[in-house]
Structures are given as structure tokens and as C-alpha cells.
Amino acid sequence: MATAPTADAAPAWTPDQPIVSVRDVHKSFGGFEVLKGVSMDVKKGEAICIIGPSGSGKSTLIRCINALVEVTKGSILVEGQEVNDPKLDQLALRRKVGMVFQQYNLFPHKTALQNVMMAPINVLKQDKREVEERARKLIAKVRLTGKENSYPGELSGGQQQRVAIARSLCMRPDVMLFDEVTAALDPETVKEVLVTIRELAEEGMTCILVTHEMKFARDVADHIYFTDKGVIVEHAPPAEFFDNAKDERTKTFLGQIL
Amino acid sequence: MSDAFASPGRPMAVLLPPRAPEPIGFPRLTWRHGLFFVVAAVLIASMATAQTPPAQPPASAAEALSTAPATPFSVIIKWSPLLLKGFAFNIVISIAAMTLGTVTGVILGLGQISVNPIVRKVSWFLTQFFRNSPWLVLLFFAMFMIPFQFNIFGVIMPFPDWVKAIIGFALPVMANVSELLRGAIRSIPNGQWEAATSLGFTRTQTIWQIVLPQCVKRMLPPWMNLYSLITMATVLASVVGVTEMLTLTAQVHAAEGGRPELFAPLYGFAGFCFFLYCYPIGKLTQRLERRFNVKT
Ligand SMILES: Nc1ncnc2c1ncn2[C@@H]1O[C@H](COP(=O)(O)OP(=O)(O)OP(=O)(O)O)[C@@H](O)[C@H]1O
Numbered sequence: 001m002a003t004a005p006t007a008d009a010a011p012a013w014t015p016d017q018p019i020v021s022v023r024d025v026h027k028s029f030g031g032f033e034v035l036k037g038v039s040m041d042v043k044k045g046e047a048i049c050i051i052g053p054s055g056s057g058k059s060t061l062i063r064c065i066n067a068l069v070e071v072t073k074g075s076i077l078v079e080g081q082e083v084n085d086p087k088l089d090q091l092a093l094r095r096k097v098g099m100v101f102q103q104y105n106l107f108p109h110k111t112a113l114q115n116v117m118m119a120p121i122n123v124l125k126q127d128k129r130e131v132e133e134r135a136r137k138l139i140a141k142v143r144l145t146g147k148e149n150s151y152p153g154e155l156s157g158g159q160q161q162r163v164a165i166a167r168s169l170c171m172r173p174d175v176m177l178f179d180e181v182t183a184a185l186d187p188e189t190v191k192e193v194l195v196t197i198r199e200l201a202e203e204g205m206t207c208i209l210v211t212h213e214m215k216f217a218r219d220v221a222d223h224i225y226f227t228d229k230g231v232i233v234e235h236a237p238p239a240e241f242f243d244n245a246k247d248e249r250t251k252t253f254l255g256q257i258l
Numbered sequence: 259m260s261d262a263f264a265s266p267g268r269p270m271a272v273l274l275p276p277r278a279p280e281p282i283g284f285p286r287l288t289w290r291h292g293l294f295f296v297v298a299a300v301l302i303a304s305m306a307t308a309q310t311p312p313a314q315p316p317a318s319a320a321e322a323l324s325t326a327p328a329t330p331f332s333v334i335i336k337w338s339p340l341l342l343k344g345f346a347f348n349i350v351i352s353i354a355a356m357t358l359g360t361v362t363g364v365i366l367g368l369g370q371i372s373v374n375p376i377v378r379k380v381s382w383f384l385t386q387f388f389r390n391s392p393w394l395v396l397l398f399f400a401m402f403m404i405p406f407q408f409n410i411f412g413v414i415m416p417f418p419d420w421v422k423a424i425i426g427f428a429l430p431v432m433a434n435v436s437e438l439l440r441g442a443i444r445s446i447p448n449g450q451w452e453a454a455t456s457l458g459f460t461r462t463q464t465i466w467q468i469v470l471p472q473c474v475k476r477m478l479p480p481w482m483n484l485y486s487l488i489t490m491a492t493v494l495a496s497v498v499g500v501t502e503m504l505t506l507t508a509q510v511h512a513a514e515g516g517r518p519e520l521f522a523p524l525y526g527f528a529g530f531c532f533f534l535y536c537y538p539i540g541k542l543t544q545r546l547e548r549r550f551n552v553k554t
């Protein structure tokens with residue numbers, strides 16, 4: 001589906017500039033510094049993958065992008081809007097940035113369709129009939145036609161995760177964040193979710209993915225970032241990254257995982 | 259946790275939805291219940307006979323019949339309309355106290371998770387204070403602290419004793435509901451809040467639309483438990499002079515001449531009424547608990 005240009009985008013931003021621009025971001029929890037100066041640029045329509053060992057701050061970084069986690073120092077611009085701003089218009093940011101979680105986090109007391117429709121109706125106050133039409137299309141898009149009235153507890157993990165993706169898409173975001181969305185799934189169901197994400201990326205949705213699926217990263221990503229201990233060790237297009245890693249830490253990590 | 263998530267076929271039980279409504283009816287009566295009632299009745303009756311003073315050997319059977327005092331059973335039959343009216347009053351008090359206590363308890367419970375630290379502390383303190391006071395003390399507290407009438411904008415609103423009793427019982431209900439709610443809210447996985455936040459829900463919207471609906475299910479069994487307890491506690495109102503079932507039982511006993519052999523049957527009858535009312539509630543609670551079982 002076409003993403004309508006958002007009317008509330010900051011005037012300074014034009015589509016040829018990075019849609020997400022992270023500049024020297026630091027984040028500490030208590031005295032513990034998790035991000036130690038991270039920078040990255042994501043262009044509109046790009047799919048980028050963030051990989052790295054556990055605890056290196058991948059989740060923290062993408063949570064910073066939609067302000068689920070507050071940045072200690074640095075700047076994050078999403079379509080020119082500063083996320084690290086005490087006066088941040090959170091709703092404006094969150095309708096631009098959708099997020100999908102490892103544990104799906106569907107609302108268990110609502111059916112699949114209601115999960116998808118809830119935020120546009122209750123948060124964005126959009127017309128119910130129009131939202132429902134869109135929601136049904138999205139459910140079809142993630143190949144769950146017929147499951148509209150199932151509760152999350154009646155769906156498999158892979159199906160739940162696809163509902164979660166549809167739920168985010170129903171807000172018509174410009175950027176989608178995926179945090180290890182296949183990590184809790186069975187190997188067979190991983191594929192069905194990855195297919196959905198790949199289609200999204202191919203349709204031109206800007207995607208930022210944290211993943212351990214190296215083959216998927218190689219196929220789908222335009223750019224790969226490798227993080228370790230709160231810094232970006234190196235980043236490169238996938239072919240170069242996987243075949244010609246320069247940094248020792250990257251080589252060790254890839255050696256362990258491939 | 260991760261195991262539960264890893265098996266897609268068997269989704270985490272915490273997230274089980276209100277599934278296709280498997281009917282929860284009133285607990286079915288079986289022959290075991292019947293047996294129980296018979297045994298209870300025999301027990302009450304035998305207590306009564308055991309306490310009957312050894313009768314003078316009657317001169318004749320006919321004389322024995324004419325002079326024998328009313329049997330405990332006939333006394334209960336005779337007074338049961340009055341006693342049951344008293345019991346109905348206990349139920350009214352319990353329902354009113356539960357309603358009032360639940361409404362105020364939800365407000366207090368939400369206060370406990372408020373973003374405002376003062377509201378949070380005050381709510382916490384009130385909850386702890388009323389939760390850790392004996393119910394009888396709170397009842398006295400309500401009886402003697404609340405004036406017998408209020409003057410609201412010129413309208414005199416009388417506060418009879420039974421209304422004060424309702425308030426007195428509502429106080430511990432409020433505190434317990436507040437704590438139940440806080441616990442239930444805390445048991446909602448953090449991911450629910452994160453997902454709601456990332457979809458643009460505000461804190462208030464998240465609480466009302468996402469967190470509380472999930473809490474209702476978790477709170478229902480302990481809430482019903484609390485209701486049983488408060489129903490049984492309503493007899494405490496007799497101590498402060500509210501004419502409920504226990505007060506009436508004592509009066510009936512006195513009216514029948516205070517015969518010691520009537521003591522057990524009359525109070526047994528009172529206890530039995532409460533049992534008949536509370537036992538099904540307890541059964542239903544158990545069923546709900548089993549159905550909502552949140553353990554993985
Ligand atoms: N809310 C928090 N409070 C304190 N410490 C935190 C918090 N969130 C994350 N951390 C710490 O920050 C570090 C990085 O966490 P993060 O979740 O970003 O890592 P990750 O790269 O996503 O790891 P994984 O691959 O295991 O998901 C960890 O050491 C973690 O313990």
C-alpha cells in the first residue's frame with residue numbers, strides 16, 4: 001500500500017535526506033554506559049540490519065529511535081524531528097515509526113483484527129470503517145485471512161508475529177523497527193515472518209532490523225551495521241561485510257555464527 | 259519464559275485470551291451435596307437433642323405431647339421468616355459494601371501507580387492502613403467517626419447505623435481491592451506497555467484500554483474470595499447494634515426463653531444460611547481460578 005506523505009513532517013526534511021539520522025548517541029543505565037557514541041544514517045526505502053553479540057546495545061539503540069528509551073546524549077532525527085527533545089511530540093514520532101518486538105506483545109484480550117484496528121481508531125481517531133477496511137487488507141497481506149477473529153492465544157508464534165507486523169503497519173508508519181522478531185520462533189515459522197518482512201522491504205518500506213538471521217540479512221539488507229560493546233565497529237553493504245570484514249571483532253563474531 | 263514463547267503451538271498461558279466461552283454455570287448439585295446437607299441437618303438436630311434436659315418420665319404419651327416444649331425444629335420454622343429477613347439484610351450490607359469498596363479501591367489502586375509521587379504515597383499509606391487494621395476496629399471507626407446525619411447543601415441526609423456499617427465494611431474492601439489491583443497491574447508483562455506506547459497510546463489510554471481489561475480476569479477470583487469473607491464478616495455489625503441476622507438470632511433465642519437446647523439449632527441455622535450462600539461462591543471462585551490459571 002502507498003504511504004501517504006505525512007503532513008506533519010518537519011519542514012526542514014526532504015526525502016533525499018536520511019529518514020533516520022543517529023548522531024553520537026550515548027545511553028547509560030545508572031552508571032552503566034550501554035551506547036558509547038553511535039552514529040548511523042538510514043535513507044528512505046533502505047533496509048538496514050544491525051547485528052552483534054548479545055548485550056551490545058542493539059535493542060537499546062532501536063528503542064531510542066522511537067523514544068521508548070530516552071537518550072542520555074546525542075541526537076536522533078526522524079524525518080528531521082529531534083527525538084532527544086524534552087518537548088518531543090511523541091504521537092507525531094510514533095505514527096512515523098512502527099515497532100515490532102521479539103515477544104509479539106499482542107493485546108491478549110483483543111482479536112487479531114481488533115489488535116490491528118485499535119491504535120488507528122483510539123489513538124489517531126480515524127474513521128472506524130476506513131480503518132477496518134485497511135486492517136483486513138493488512139491481515140490478508142500477512143497471509144492471515146480467516147484468522148481475523150482469533151485471539152492471540154489461539155495463534156501460533158509466527159501468526160502472532162505477523163499480526164503484530166500488521167498492527168504496526170496499520171498506523172501507516174514511514175519507518176519500521178524490528179527487534180529480533182524471529183528469535184522466539186520455531187525454525188519453520190521463522191520463514192513465514194521473514195517472507196513478510198522481505199516483501200515490506202521490497203515495497204520500499206524503510207526497515208531497521210536487529211537480527212541473528214545472517215542469510216536473511218545478506219539477502220535483504222542494503223547495509224549492515226555491526227555493534228559490539230556499545231559502539232558500531234563497522235558497517236558496509238552485505239556482500240562486503242560478510243566476505244571482507246575488516247575488523248577482528250567482526251571476523252570473530254562471524255566466525256562463531258556462520 | 260523463553261521456553262513458553264519458543265513453542266508457537268502452545269502460546270504462553272499468561273497471554274491466553276478469554277477463549278471461546280466455555281460456560282461457567284452455577285456449581286452443579288450432586289448427591290454429595292445432598293448428603294452433606296442431610297448430615298448437617300442431623301448434626302444440628304442431634305446437638306439440640308443432646309442439650310435437651312432429661313425429660314421427666316411422662317405419665318402418659320398423651321400428656322407428654324401436650325406439655326412438651328416446642329421442638330428446636332419448630333422454633334426455627336416459626337422464626338425463619340424473621341431470621342431470613344435478617345440474613346437478607348446481611349446480604350444487602352455485603353453487596354453494598356463490596357460495591358462501594360470496589361469503586362473506591364480501584365481509585366486508590368490507580369492512585370498507587372500514579373505518576374504523581376504524592377498521590378502515590380498517600381494511596382499507598384491509606385491502602386496499608388486499612389488493610390492492616392482489624393475489620394471490627396474499622397467498623398467501630400466508621401460507627402463513631404461518621405455523624406448520624408450530613409447536611410449537604412441544605413439537604414439533611416441521615417446516616418443510619420446500617421449505612422455506617424456499610425462504610426465500615428467498605429474500608430477494608432477498598433484497601434484489599436486497591437492492593438489486588440496494584441498486584442494485577444504489576445503482573446501485566448512490560449511488553450504490553452511498550453507495545454502500547456510504541457503505538458502512540460498515552461499512559462492513561464494504556465491503563466484503561468489495555469492494562470485494566472486484562473486485570474479484570476486476574477482479579478476476579480480473589481475479588482470473589484474477598485466478597486465471601488466480607489459477607490461472613492457482616493455479622494460483626496451485630497456488635498454495633500445493627501439488626502442483622504446474628505442480632506435477630508440472639509433476640510429469638512431470648513424470646514424463646516433462652517432455653518440452652520435452642521442455642522445450637524438457632525446459631526446452627528444462622529451458620530448454615532451463610533454456608534449455603536458462600537459455598538457456591540467459593541466453588542465458582544475455584545473454577546474461575548482453574549480456568550484462568552496463569553501458571554505456564
Ligand atoms: N532498562 C534497562 N536498565 C538497565 N540496564 C539495561 C536496560 N536495558 C538494557 N540494559 C542493559 O544494556 C545492555 C544492552 O542491552 P540490549 O538489550 O540493548 O542488548 P542487545 O544487544 O539487544 O542484546 P540481545 O541480543 O541479548 O537482545 C545489557 O547489558 C542490558 O543489561
Ligand SMILES: [Mg+2]
Pocket residue numbers: 058059060179180
Ligand atoms: Mg535485544
